[in-house]
Each structure stands twice: as structure tokens, then as C-alpha cells.
Amino acid sequence: xxxxxxxxxxxxxxxxxxxxxxxxxxxxxxxxxxxxxxxxxxxxxxxxxxxxxxxxxxxxxxxxxxxxxxxxxxxxxxxxxxxxxxxxxxxxxxxxxxxxxxxxxxxxxxxxxxxxxxxxxxxxxxxxxxxxxxxxxxxxxxxxxxxxxxxxxxxxxxxxxxxxxxxxxxxxxxxxxxxxxxxxxxxxxxxxxxxxxxxxxxxxxxxxxxxxxxxxxxxxxxxxxxxxxxxxxxxxxxxxxxxxxxxxxxxxxxxxxxxxxxxxxxxxxxxxxxxxxxxxxxxxxxxxxxxxxxxxxxxxxxxxxxxxxxxxxxxxxxxxxxxxxxxxxxxxxxxxxxxxxxxxxxxxxxxxxxxxxxxxxxxxxxxxxxxxxxxxxxxxxxxxxxxxxxxxxxxxxxxxxxxxxxxxxxxxxxxxxxxxxxxxxxxxxxxxxxxxxxxxxxxxxxxxxxxxxxxxxxxxxxxxxxxxxxxxxxxxxxxxxxxxxxxxxxxxxxxxxxxxxxxxxxxxxxxxxxxxxxxxxxxxxxxxxxxxxxxxxxxxxx
Amino acid sequence: xxxxxxxxxxxxxxxxxxxxxxxxxxxxxxxxxxxxxxxxxxxxxxxxxxxxxxxxxxxxxxxxxxxxxxxxxxxxxxxxxxxxxxxxxxxxxxxxxxxxxxxxxxxxxxxxxxxxxxxxxxxxxxxxxxxxxxxxxxxxxxxxxxxxxxxxxxxxxxxxxxxxxxxxxxxxxxxxxxxxxxxxxxxxxxxxxxxxxxxxxxxxxxxxxxxxxxxxxxxxxxxxxxxxxxxxxxxxxxxxxxxxxxxxxxxxxxxxxxxxxxxxxxxxxxxxxxxxxxxxxxxxxxxxxxxxxxxxxxxxxxxxx
Ligand SMILES: Nc1ncnc2c1ncn2[C@@H]1O[C@H](COP(=O)(O)OP(=O)(O)O)[C@@H](O)[C@H]1O
Ligand SMILES: [Mg+2]
Numbered sequence: 001x002x003x004x005x006x007x008x009x010x011x012x013x014x015x016x017x018x019x020x021x022x023x024x025x026x027x028x029x030x031x032x033x034x035x036x037x038x039x040x041x042x043x044x045x046x047x048x049x050x051x052x053x054x055x056x057x058x059x060x061x062x063x064x065x066x067x068x069x070x071x072x073x074x075x076x077x078x079x080x081x082x083x084x085x086x087x088x089x090x091x092x093x094x095x096x097x098x099x100x101x102x103x104x105x106x107x108x109x110x111x112x113x114x115x116x117x118x119x120x121x122x123x124x125x126x127x128x129x130x131x132x133x134x135x136x137x138x139x140x141x142x143x144x145x146x147x148x149x150x151x152x153x154x155x156x157x158x159x160x161x162x163x164x165x166x167x168x169x170x171x172x173x174x175x176x177x178x179x180x181x182x183x184x185x186x187x188x189x190x191x192x193x194x195x196x197x198x199x200x201x202x203x204x205x206x207x208x209x210x211x212x213x214x215x216x217x218x219x220x221x222x223x224x225x226x227x228x229x230x231x232x233x234x235x236x237x238x239x240x241x242x243x244x245x246x247x248x249x250x251x252x253x254x255x256x257x258x259x260x261x262x263x264x265x266x267x268x269x270x271x272x273x274x275x276x277x278x279x280x281x282x283x284x285x286x287x288x289x290x291x292x293x294x295x296x297x298x299x300x301x302x303x304x305x306x307x308x309x310x311x312x313x314x315x316x317x318x319x320x321x322x323x324x325x326x327x328x329x330x331x332x333x334x335x336x337x338x339x340x341x342x343x344x345x346x347x348x349x350x351x352x353x354x355x356x357x358x359x360x361x362x363x364x365x366x367x368x369x370x371x372x373x374x375x376x377x378x379x380x381x382x383x384x385x386x387x388x389x390x391x392x393x394x395x396x397x398x399x400x401x402x403x404x405x406x407x408x409x410x411x412x413x414x415x416x417x418x419x420x421x422x423x424x425x426x427x428x429x430x431x432x433x434x435x436x437x438x439x440x441x442x443x444x445x446x447x448x449x450x451x452x453x454x455x456x457x458x459x460x461x462x463x464x465x466x467x468x469x470x471x472x473x474x475x476x477x478x479x480x481x482x483x484x485x486x487x488x489x490x491x492x493x494x495x496x497x498x499x500x501x502x503x504x505x506x507x508x509x510x511x512x513x514x515x516x517x518x519x520x521x522x523x524x525x526x527x528x529x530x531x532x533x534x535x536x537x538x539x540x541x542x
Numbered sequence: 543x544x545x546x547x548x549x550x551x552x553x554x555x556x557x558x559x560x561x562x563x564x565x566x567x568x569x570x571x572x573x574x575x576x577x578x579x580x581x582x583x584x585x586x587x588x589x590x591x592x593x594x595x596x597x598x599x600x601x602x603x604x605x606x607x608x609x610x611x612x613x614x615x616x617x618x619x620x621x622x623x624x625x626x627x628x629x630x631x632x633x634x635x636x637x638x639x640x641x642x643x644x645x646x647x648x649x650x651x652x653x654x655x656x657x658x659x660x661x662x663x664x665x666x667x668x669x670x671x672x673x674x675x676x677x678x679x680x681x682x683x684x685x686x687x688x689x690x691x692x693x694x695x696x697x698x699x700x701x702x703x704x705x706x707x708x709x710x711x712x713x714x715x716x717x718x719x720x721x722x723x724x725x726x727x728x729x730x731x732x733x734x735x736x737x738x739x740x741x742x743x744x745x746x747x748x749x750x751x752x753x754x755x756x757x758x759x760x761x762x763x764x765x766x767x768x769x770x771x772x773x774x775x776x777x778x779x780x781x782x783x784x785x786x787x788x789x790x791x792x793x794x795x796x797x798x799x800x801x802x803x804x805x806x807x808x809x810x811x812x813x814x815x816x817x818x819x820x821x822x823x824x825x826x827x828x829x830x831x832x833x834x835x836x837x838x839x840x841x842x843x844x845x846x847x
Binding site: 326394396397399400401402403404405406407410414415418419539540 | 634636639641663664665666667668671672674676678679680681682690691694695739741752755756758759
């Protein structure tokens with residue numbers, strides 16, 4: 001009977017106690033420190049400034065110290081029996097190595113730099129300190145082993161910040177490379193980041209009461225923080241470009257009826273109710289505000305042209321390889337060749353366009369040469385992903401269709417292709433992401449420069465002409481020289497400050513160009529993802 | 543049961559071989575003489591003669607001859623790998639799709655040889671339909687699944703062009719869908735969600751949908767390869783009832799690894815044993831209660847699988 005009630009007690013989680021709360025707060029503290037360090041790394045939090053009324057570095061130091069003390073205290077409390085936990089006999093080798101690495105760094109740096117004992121002594125001291133940390137982790141019971149070395153590391157780091165040994169003005173000149181130096185701006189966020197990860201790991205283990213459950217919690221927190229940091233980096237990157245690009249983009253914006261330029265939409269001439277000169281103008285001498293319209297239009301046509309060229313060819317090739325050609329030497333060779341093409345540097349494709357296409361397309365740089373070059377770049381990825389997608393269509397569908405007496409081509413068209421479409425679209429999305437941002441091939445096959453005159457805005461739809469000689473249609477716009485956003489951005493950056501005379505603030509102009517490029521590429525993504533969603537839904541639902 | 547066993551041992555005296563897996567031609571020939579003159583009721587729908595199938599060097603089916611009477615259920619049983627599926631797939635030339643397969647011998651459908659030049663595979667497979675082991679509806683709506691075959695054969699025009707020209711066969715299509723689903727005993731369960739994706743149905747419903755899809759092109763023969771092996775007992779029972787009904791109009795040939803199932807639903811049973819031989823074929827009651835071959839007896843009583 002007594003046994004049963006004991007098992008019951010273990011089976012049912014005991015209610016949250018004060019000690020659990022301590023461990024929980026420690027986990028939360030680690031998350032806060034983690035976010036602060038990421039923010040500091042991107043200068044969203046100033047290290048020289050203050051936060052919550054305290055100097056930032058002092059605050060970080062204080063939080064780190066508190067976290068370290070809490071972790072050690074929890075471990076000690078558990079060892080002495082004040083806290084009810086379920087520890088294993090040892091924290092294990094992985095935890096041992098995990099604790100040894102930061103201590104090797106700390107021991108080595110302190111011995112060789114702070115105490116100025118030289119590199120050799122530094123290495124020995126680092127190993128010795130790391131060895132002690134390893135032993136202290138592996139030998140004692142898990143509750144002490146997984147808290148004491150890490151907790152004291154946190155406390156040490158925190159105290160170094162608190163006492164100002166490493167303050168905002170700290171610099172470590174590296175002698176082995178003349179101009180390299182590690183500054184506080186770099187060291188403090190990085191040290192805080194790693195400390196926060198270690199602190200989160202140790203306190204999550206403590207929160208889980210050590211043992212199997214504790215390890216699970218520890219791993220969970222680590223994985224979660226990692227995923228969070230990836231999303232955070234992505235978000236910060238985009239936010240950075242947006243914040244820097246907005247002023248240039250909004251330069252001279254006007255709202256109100258009749259303020260925008262005149263355009264024709266479906267044959268009707270309308271005056272847009274909004275004017276955004278940056279995306280509606282090219283560059284001209286008498287413009288009040290300069291813009292990048294030619295490059296935007298060029299980029300859009302470039303991507304469309306490449307997709308129109310590469311998708312039918314690529315899907316067709318994939319179809320032949322999966323459905324018609326027997327698997328063997330030939331398909332293997334084609335597979336290797338396409339993989340090789342996909343990893344070919346873009347400048348090589350550009351060179352091909354420059355040397356082969358330009359002489360054949362009117363002997364001048366042109367939109368068409370750019371389209372074809374980028375089309376060839378996109379082709380291998382379309383082939384690879386379409387092939388993958390078609391191979392993953394179950395053979396059962398093909399059997400079922402054949403058993404109804406339906407021919408192979410009809411089966412491919414009505415069953416295989418629809419089932420493979422989402423995969424094909426995924427490939428195109430990835431490929432467009434690559435080619436839309438490509439600079440080198442455009443440099444070699446299309447014109448463009450720092451500031452592109454508005455006259456270079458291509459009007460592909462408006463310049464179709466019928467001719468008396470074959471092929472009976474012509475489109476001079478395709479043979480015009482024009483620009484694209486990535487190349488213009490590159491030209492703007494390499495032009496340096498000298499560009500300012502033309503556009504007022506060259507820096508704003510650059511960032512705004514980058515922002516527009518980002519928006520254009522993300523719009524292509526959005527279109528692709530929406531298309532894929534549509535095809536997937538048709539396969540799975542309704 | 544024991545009584546029958548002793549009786550059988552006596553009658554099968556000549557081939558009382560200690561090793562039941564023996565494959566000497568003599569043993570098989572001797573028992574075959576006893577059952578090949580069996581008379582089935584009904585006209586012969588499919589006549590198979592000396593059918594040999596090789597996959598590369600692998601001799602998967604050895605000299606099989608049997609006649610399948612129309613509007614009845616013929617069960618094929620035997621251990622895994624003995625060539626049941628291979629045999630079934632030879633009847634509508636699905637083996638043509640396997641590049642390593644080589645087929646010799648003769649298969650006649652209503653007296654017409656199907657292994658000869660000039661046979662229209664589209665027509666053959668419309669007349670001899672097939673249902674597979676795991677349910678394989680297309681990732682399309684229930685309605686589209688059933689209309690698929692007739693549409694591809696040009697018997698139904700429901701495309702955009704047909705609609706624009708006011709020649710759409712949407713009504714015929716819906717009639718066909720309803721008839722096939724009723725015949726497959728699925729109509730009551732899905733009539734209110736014909737435009738839902740077929741992959742949302744349960745396994746048993748999916749398999750009945752596949753049967754309905756097979757009926758949509760108006761077949762005469764339905765081949766089924768272990769159609770219930772992936773289903774739970776209730777879904778299996780429904781499929782079995784359905785097969786019983788189908789046999790009134792169609793010639794059903796079904797592979798099953800479940801002997802009780804074969805005994806329950808079939809009129810004739812063919813027993814294949816390892817090595818791709820047809821060891822015995824006859825009226826189901828006779829095969830199960832009084833087999834001529836000792837090896838079949840051992841297989842059925844579970845001594846050898
Ligand atoms: N597509 C194929 N390619 C090569 N060998 C096959 C193929 N299908 C079946 N076989 C071989 O033919 C023999 C009979 O297989 P099968 O007809 O599937 O048996 P069953 O359906 O009775 O289990 C097996 O030895 C199998 O390995
Ligand atoms: Mg089989």
C-alpha cells in the first residue's frame with residue numbers, strides 16, 4: 001500500500017513550489033539576457049548608454065551574476081536535500097565537455113593576457129582550468145555537476161562586467177595581425193549570448209529536477225533558443241534594411257488626387273492618386289527627385305523572361321528523364337551535369353551570355369541577353385526539383401490510370417503533373433530567389449550604371465510589332481539596354497561618396513534601392529508561395 | 543476434418559511424397575490429370591493456356607492453364623511470391639509495363655487472343671479492369687476520380703470548351719458517378735461530398751471508390767489483387783458483400799492470402815504454390831474439402847505455408 005501511494009506521488013507532478021519558481025525565473029532570465037545580447041549585437045541596445053536607469057554593461061553584469069548565483073544555489077540546495085529533485089549519479093561526458101570549453105577560453109585568456117604569462121603558459125593554464133571544470137561536472141552528482149561549473153562561470157562573467165574590468169571602452173589589440181582588435185562592442189554581446197545559453201541550459205535542467213526529465217528540459221530550452229535566434233536574425237536583417245531604406249524611398253512622396261504620374265491601364269489613361277518619385281522616376285537632370293524605375297521594371301521583366309524560358313524547358317526535360325528515359329547511364333550523366341550546372345558560378349554564365357549571346361542579339365547589351373542568361377541559370381534547378389517532384393508521385397497513380405486504359409501521355413498530363421506541381425513551384429521559387437538578386441550576369445549582359453535615365457525604362461508589352469518578314473513579330477524593347485536593381489545597387493556602392501552630387505543624399509538612395517530590391521524579391525516569393533498553396537490545396541482538400 | 547484428412551491420404555496414395563515442397567513435374571502432372579477435366583457451369587470468359595512469365599532470369603509463372611467462367615468469383619490463393627499477382631496482371635497485360643517481364647503462352651478473352659499483334663490495350667483494359675492491393679484513388683475529388691476514365695476516353699466532355707459550346711456532358715457524368723457509386727455500395731456514404739478530395743475517405747471507402755472507378759469504364763472482368771488486405775474487418779466484410787453482388791454482372795478474379803475469405807466468397811479456387819505453379823483448380827467446396835493434391839491439402843490445413 002505504501003509503495004503504491006509513493007508511485008502515485010511520483011506519477012503526479014507535485015504542485016509548483018517556491019524552489020521551482022526560482023528555477024523558472026532563472027530560465028526566464030536567460031531568455032531576457034539572450035534577447036539583450038542579440039539586440040546589443042545589432043546595436044539596437046547601446047552599450048555605452050543606459051537601460052532601466054542603469055548603465056547597460058552594469059545591468060548585464062548584474063543579471064549574469066544573479067543568474068549564476070541562482071543556478072549554483074539551486075544545485076547546492078538540491079545536494080544538501082533542501083530541494084526535492086531526481087538527479088543521476090553524474091551529469092555525463094557531454095555536459096563535461098560543454099562546461100570545459102568556456103572554462104578553457106577563460107583560463108587561457110586570463111593567464112596569457114591579463115597576467116601576461118605568454119602563450120605557452122596560457123595554453124597550459126587553459127587546459128588545467130578546463131580539466132577542473134570537466135572533473136567538477138562529471139565526478140559529482142548531477143545536481144552539483146551541471147550547476148556549479150556553469151553557474152560560477154556566469155557569476156565570473158557578470159562580476160567582470162559589474163566591476164568594470166571589461167567596460168564599454170575596453171579593447172584588446174591582437175598583435176598577430178596589425179589592425180585586428182577585439183572591442184567591447186563585440187565581446188560583451190557575444191560573451192553574454194553564450195552565458196545566456198549556458199545559463200538557460202543549466203537552469204532548465206534544474207527546473208526539470210535533473211535526471212531524464214531535466215535533460216529533456218535542457219535540450220528543449222537550447223533548441224528553442226536556437227530557433228528563436230534564427231528567426232530573430234532574419235527579422236533584424238529585414239528590419240535593418242527597412243529602417244535604413246524608408247527615408248530614401250519616401251523622399252518627395254505626395255498623396256492626393258492628381259498628384260501622381262499619368263499611366264495607361266488597359267487602354268485608359270489615369271492619373272495615379274499617389275506619387276512616390278523613388279519608384280516612379282528614372283534619373284534626369286531636371287527631376288526634383290530621382291528614382292530607380294528603370295531598374296525595377298528591368299528586374300521584373302528579367303525574372304519573368306527567365307521563368308518563361310526555363311520552366312517549360314526544365315519541366316519538359318524532367319518529364320523525359322522520369323517518365324520516358326530508362327534509368328541508366330544516360331539519366332545519371334544528365335543528373336550529374338544538371339547538378340554541376342547548378343553549382344556553376346554566376347559569373348561564368350554571365351561570360352557565356354557576354355561572349356555567345358550578345359553577338360547574336362544585335363551586338364549590344366540587351367534585356368533579352370539578360371533573360372536568356374538568367375534562364376539558363378535557372379534551368380538546372382527547375383530540372384532537379386521537377387524531377388524530384390515527379391519521382392515522388394506514387395507509382396500507384398500511374399498503375400491506376402494505366403489499368404483504366406488511359407494512355408501514358410494523358411496519365412502524365414492529368415495525374416503526374418498536377419501531383420508534381422507544388423514541388424515544381426518550390427523549385428522555381430528557390431531559383432527566382434537566386435537569379436533575382438544576381439549581379440554578375442547582368443553586369444556582363446545588360447547595361448545600366450549608377451544612375452539610370454528614365455528613358456531606359458523598357459516597355460515590353462507596348463512594343464510588340466508585326467513585321468512583314470518572318471518571324472512576323474518583333475519586340476525592339478527586348479533588345480534595348482536596361483538595368484536591374486542588384487546591379488544598380490552594386491554600381492551605387494562602388495561609386496562611393498562621389499555620387500552625391502546627383503541625388504542629394506547618396507546613402508539614402510542606396511538603402512532605398514536595397515529596400516526596393518528586397519521588396520521585389522519578396523513579392524516574387526509571395527507569388528510563388530501563393531501559387532504552391534493553391535496547387536497543394538487542390539491536391540489535398542476540397 | 544480428421545476424417546477427410548485420412549480419406550485424402552488414401553486417395554492421394556501415388557504421390558505420397560515425404561517432402562511436400564517437391565516440384566517434380568510428375569507429381570503435378572498426376573494430380574493435374576485429376577482436376578483438369580472439371581466442368582464449370584457457365585461460359586468460359588478467359589482461357590489461359592501454358593502461360594509462362596519470366597522476370598529476367600526469374601521464372602515467376604510456369605505453364606499455367608486454367609479457364610475462368612463468366613459471372614462468377616474465382617479466387618487465387620497461395621503463399622507470398624508464388625506468382626498470384628503476376629498471373630492476375632497477365633490477364634489485362636499490366637505486365638507489359640514491367641520492362642524485364644517476358645510472357646509466353648496464350649490468354650483468350652471471349653475466345654480472342656490478347657497476346658498478339660494489333661491488340662488494342664485501351665480496349666482490353668477497359669474490358670478487364672483492375673483493383674489494387676492498397677487503395678489508390680487519385681488526389682482529386684470523388685467525382686473526378688470516377689469521371690476520370692470516361693473523360694480520358696473521350697466519352698464525356700465536361701471541359702471548359704465543351705461548356706462554352708454548350709455541349710457539356712455534366713448531367714451524364716453525374717448519372718455515371720451516381721450509378722458507379724451505388725454499384726460499389728458507396729453512394730449513401732459520400733453522396734453529400736462528391737466534390738471533396740478522395741484522400742479524405744477512410745481506407746475501406748477509398749477501396750470501394752477504386753472499385754467504383756473501375757466500374758466507370760464498363761468492364762466485363764474485374765481483377766482484384768488482395769483488395770482487402772489493408773483494411774479492417776468491418777471494411778473487409780463490406781468489400782466481400784460487394785464482390786458477391788458484382789459477380790451477378792461481372793466476372794471477378796480475386797487474389798487473396800486469406801483462405802477463409804476465398805472459401806466464403808468464391809465459386810472456383812485456384813491454388814498456386816511456391817515456384818509459380820498452379821497446383822490445383824476447381825470448385826471452391828471441392829478444393830477446400832476434398833483437394834486432389836496432397837500439397838494443397840497441407841497448405842489448406844496450415845501444415846505448409
Ligand atoms: N516487377 C517485377 N520485377 C521482377 N520480379 C518480379 C516483379 N514482380 C514480381 N516479381 C517476382 O515474381 C515472383 C512472383 O511475384 P508475385 O506475382 O508478386 O507473387 P504473389 O503476388 O503471389 O505474392 C516473385 O518471385 C517476385 O519476386
Ligand atoms: Mg501479390
